Amino acid sequence: xxxxxxxxxxxxxxxxxxxxxxxxxxxxxxxxxxxxxxxxxxxxxxxxxxxxxxxxxxxxxxxxxxxxxxxxxxxxxxxxxxxxxxxxxxxxxxxxxxxxxxxxxxxxxxxxxxxxxxxxxxxxxxxxxxxxxxxxxxxxxxxxxxxxxxxxxxxxxxxxxxxxxxxxxxxxxxxxxxxxxxxxxxxxxxxxxxxxxxxxxxxxxxxxxxxxxxxxxxxxxxxxxxxxxxxxxxxxxxxxxxxxxxxxxxxxxxxxxxxxxxxxxxxxxxxxxxxxxxxxxxxxxxxxxxxxxxxxxxxxxxxxxxxxxxxxxxxxxxxxxxxxxxxxxxxxxxxxxxxxxxxxxxxxxxxxxx
Numbered sequence: 001x002x003x004x005x006x007x008x009x010x011x012x013x014x015x016x017x018x019x020x021x022x023x024x025x026x027x028x029x030x031x032x033x034x035x036x037x038x039x040x041x042x043x044x045x046x047x048x049x050x051x052x053x054x055x056x057x058x059x060x061x062x063x064x065x066x067x068x069x070x071x072x073x074x075x076x077x078x079x080x081x082x083x084x085x086x087x088x089x090x091x092x093x094x095x096x097x098x099x100x101x102x103x104x105x106x107x108x109x110x111x112x113x114x115x116x117x118x119x120x121x122x123x124x125x126x127x128x129x130x131x132x133x134x135x136x137x138x139x140x141x142x143x144x145x146x147x148x149x150x151x152x153x154x155x156x157x158x159x160x161x162x163x164x165x166x167x168x169x170x171x172x173x174x175x176x177x178x179x180x181x182x183x184x185x186x187x188x189x190x191x192x193x194x195x196x197x198x199x200x201x202x203x204x205x206x207x208x209x210x211x212x213x214x215x216x217x218x219x220x221x222x223x224x225x226x227x228x229x230x231x232x233x234x235x236x237x238x239x240x241x242x243x244x245x246x247x248x249x250x251x252x253x254x255x256x257x258x259x260x261x262x263x264x265x266x267x268x269x270x271x272x273x274x275x276x277x278x279x280x281x282x283x284x285x286x287x288x289x290x291x292x293x294x295x296x297x298x299x300x301x302x303x304x305x306x307x308x309x310x311x312x313x314x315x316x317x318x319x320x321x322x323x324x325x326x327x328x329x330x331x332x333x334x335x336x337x338x339x340x341x342x343x344x345x346x347x348x349x350x351x352x353x354x
Contacts, residue, residue, distance in 0.1 A: 003089025003199065007033075008207040008226050009214075011076030015085040017048070024051045024086070033077035040072045044082060053090055057083040057201065088199030096196070096212075102326035103314065104135040108182065111143035111169045116339035118258055119172055119247075120332050122191040126249040126256035132196070133326070134317060135189045136310060139182040142166045144275055145262075147175040147243065152351050160274040170350050171260075175230060175243035178262045179272040186298070186310060189260040194246070197257055206230055206242055209259045213240075216316035220302050220309065232261070237296030239263055265306045266299040 003015045011033040018025045027048040035041055047067035051060060060083035068079075109117070114137055124130035144166050146155050155177045156168055166180075180187070190209055197205040207226040214232070217224040217239075227233040232240035240263040249255045298309055317323055328336070343349045 001089040001092065003085045003087070003091075003093060004095055005081055005085040005088055005200075006208075006211055007076060007078055007081035008211060010078070010081065013077060013081050013085040015082065015089050017086065017089055019053045019090060022053045024048055024053055027086075029082055029085075031077065034073075034075035035077060036073045037069060037071070040069055043067045043069055048082075048086060057087050059083075060086055084200060084204060091198035092195070093198035093200075094193065094195040096321045099132045099193075099196075099321075101317070101321055101323045102131045102133045103318075103323045104133060104326055104328060105310075105314070106138065106327060108138040108140040110140045110340075111145065111167045111180070112340045112344040113336055114139070114187075115145070115169050115171050115344040116336035117328065117332070118189050118191075118245075118260060119339060120336045121189070121328070122245070122247045122256050122258040123250075124332060125191045125193060126247045126253070127251075128249075128253075130191070130332075132193060133189075133191045134314075134323065135191070136314065137187040137189070139180055139185060139187070142182065143178075143180040144168045145178040145180060146170050146350075147177065148172055148245075149174055149353060150177060151353050153354055155277055157275055157277060164271060164275060166275060168350060169344060170352065171243070173243035173245040173258060173260065176241065177276055178241070179267070179276055180262070181268065183306060184264065184266040184268070184297070186263040186265050186306065186313075187260065188313070189258060192257050192259065194254040194257055198254075202244075203229055205257070206244065206259075209244075209257075210242060210261070212317055212320055213261065213313060215320070216313045219316055220304065220312055222298075222301050232263070234296065234301065236301060239296060239298055239301070264295045264297045265309060266297045267295055269295070 001017055006012050011031055013031040015029050017027045027045050029044050044064055047063045051063060061079040064079040064082055121133055125132060142165060144156050144161055161168055197208060200208055210226050210232060214224050222234055224232055224234050230242040231238050240261050242261045245258040247256045302309055
C-alpha cells in the first residue's frame with residue numbers, strides 16, 4: 001500500500017507498507033523533508049512496524065514521538081503528517097495527479113444558480129459521470145450567502161440587504177455568511193471524489209484541499225497559510241474562508257466532496273457591516289475588535305487586477321495537476337435551473353432556519 005501527504009506549509013511524506021492480518025508490516029517512510037539525525041528515519045519505521053492497522057492518526061503519531069532519538073530535528077515534517085500518510089495508505093487514498101481535472105469558468109450567473117451548480121456538479125462527480133472539477137465563479141449580482149445551518153434573521157439585516165440590492169441565498173455547506181460583490185469577490189469550488197481525502201480528518205481535509213491555492217498566492221508574493229478550521233490568512237488578516245459538504249454516491253459508493261472558497265479581492269466594509277449582523281462572539285473568536293480589520297483584500301496585497309489574480313490561480317493549478325477547459329453540460333444546467341426553482345430560489349429554503 002502506498003500513501004502520500006503534503007504537510008501543510010511543509011514537505012511531502014510518502015509511506016509504503018503492507019497490512020498483514022491487521023498489523024502494519026514492511027513500513028518505509030520517505031519524502032523530500034529534512035530530518036536529523038540520520039538514524040531517526042529508521043526509528044520512525046520501527047515505531048510503525050507492528051502497529052495495529054486500525055490505530056488512529058493520533059495513536060500513530062504518539063508511537064513515532066516516543067521512538068525518536070533525543071535531539072531529533074524535523075523540518076517540513078511532523079509526526080502527525082507521517083501518521084496521516086499511513087492512514088491514507090491504509091485507506092487507499094487517491095492523489096491529485098491520479099485524475100484528469102476539468103476547469104469550468106463561464107459567464108456570470110445568479111447567486112441561486114451558483115448554489116445549485118455546486119450541488120449538481122458534485123453529485124455528478126459522486127456518480128462518476130463527471131471528472132473532478134475546479135469551477136471558478138463569476139457573480140451575476142451582489143449577494144449574501146449564508147451557511148446551511150445559520151439563522152437568516154440572526155445573520156442578515158434584510159432591510160439593508162434589500163436597500164443595497166443584495167440577493168440572499170443559502171448554500172448546502174455549513175460555515176458562516178459571505179458578503180459578495182461581483183468585482184470584489186473571487187470564488188471557486190472543487191468537486192472531488194471522496195477518495196482524494198480518504199484517511200484525512202475533516203479538519204485535515206480543509207488544509208489539504210487549500211494547499212494549492214496557498215502556493216498560487218505565494219507565487220503572487222503573498223505568504224498565506226491555512227488557519228483552522230476554514231480560513232486562509234496572512235499577517236495582514238484573513239483573505240478567504242472555505243466550506244465543505246459531503247455528497248453520497250447514488251449507488252452507495254465512496255461519494256464526493258464539495259470544497260468551495262470565497263476570497264476577498266476588495267471589500268466595502270461599511271456596507272458589509274450594514275448587511276451582516278456580525279456578533280461580538282464571532283469578533284472575539286477571531287481575536288479582533290473590528291470587523292473591518294478581519295479581512296485584508298487581495299487587491300491591496302497583490303496590486304493586480306482581479307482577472308489577473310484569477311488567471312494566476314488557474315495556471316498554478318494547471319501547472320501542478322493538469323487542467324482541461326470544460327463547461328457545464330446542457331443536462332447539468334437544466335437540473336441546476338430546476339433546483340433554483342424548487343429549492344435555492346425559494347423563500348422556504350432560504351428561511352429554513354428562520
